[in-house]
Amino acid sequence: MTNVHAPMQPSKLQNYNSARGAEAYKADYQKKLHRKWSDKRERALLARYFQRIGKVDTILDLPCGHGRLSDLLRSHCQRLVEGDWSFTMVQLNQRDHDRDHRHYVRASALEIPFKDQAFDAVVSFRLSHHLETQELREQHLRELFRTAKKHVIVTWFSATSLKNMLRQLRVKIAGKKPKNVLRNDRVRAIAEQCGFRQQLAKPLFLIGSGHVLGLFTRE
Ligand SMILES: C[S@@+](CC[C@H](N)C(=O)[O-])C[C@H]1O[C@@H](n2cnc3c(N)ncnc32)[C@H](O)[C@@H]1O
Structure with missing residues (x-):
């Protein structure tokens, strides 16, 4: 059972909250080839998105994890707030990156826990696909749009990606668990309801990943 306070599988949450799980997540990005590729691609896309929007005063990075994107985000703002549900991730991140605003x-x-439009940009990488219900995935988006004054940069797992279509077959044939997806048009519709327009939405990779990275700007 998942809810707003325990929105992903308890075992996954426990893992992110344990010192071993947090360190393992960090080590994956240093060792595993597919993690290194996706990290490189995410950084390239982020750099492109910031080229479009320019430098901002404040960014909220939630969830920040161990601070994978901390230095990159800090280079595009004056003040960076790093947040995560896991105390352990926050501690690890702070230990490695606590400096310069x-x-x-x-x-x-x-x-x-911030007021409406508290940050110029709100960034949320790799959380949506962990949220177990459509309702929670939409609530997540609405919270990002509520707290962003100008821009939201967010990843989600696309319902229309090749990876999800193949998964759907395996759900039918082999009883696999469905992915936690969002339809791209639904994400756009929620953005519009919240006063944002989609500027860019690039897939991380066309094959092998269903993640999309979206950039939304307040109208
Ligand atoms: C896959 S990691 C992504 C971390 C970081 N954004 C990155 O891309 O490296 C998912 C993170 O989401 C955090 N998390 C899980 N549920 C959360 C929630 N409801 N609010 C904020 N963070 C959450 C976990 O603790 C974990 O650090």
Whole structure:
């Protein structure tokens, strides 16, 4: 059972919250080839998105994990707030990156503890596909749009990606668990309801990944 306070599988949450799980997630990005590729591609896309929007005053990065994107995001703003549901991730991140106007907070991306439009840009990488229900995935998006004054940069797992279509076959044939997806048109519709327009939405890879990275700007 998942809800707003425990929105992903308890075993996954426990893993991210344990010192071993947090260190393992960090080590994956240093050792595993597919993680290194996706990290490189995400950085390239982020750099492109920031070229379009320019430098901003404040960014909220939620969830920040161990701070994989901390240095890159800090180079595009004056003040960076790093947040995560996992105390352990926040501690690890702070240990490695606590300098030059970076702030740390334990927070849920489903009930973000900041007022409306508190940050120029709100960034949320690799959380949506962990959220177990459509309702929570949409609540996550609405919270990002509520707290962003100008821009939201967010990843989601696309329902229309090749990877998800293949998974759907395996769901039917082999009883595999469905992916936690969002339809791209639904993401756009929620953005519009919240006063944002989609500027860019690039797949991480056409084959092998269903993740999309979207850039939305307040109208
Ligand atoms: C796959 S990691 C992504 C971390 C980082 N954004 C990155 O791309 O490296 C998912 C993170 O989401 C955090 N998390 C899980 N549920 C959360 C929630 N409701 N609010 C904020 N963070 C959450 C986990 O603790 C974990 O650090």
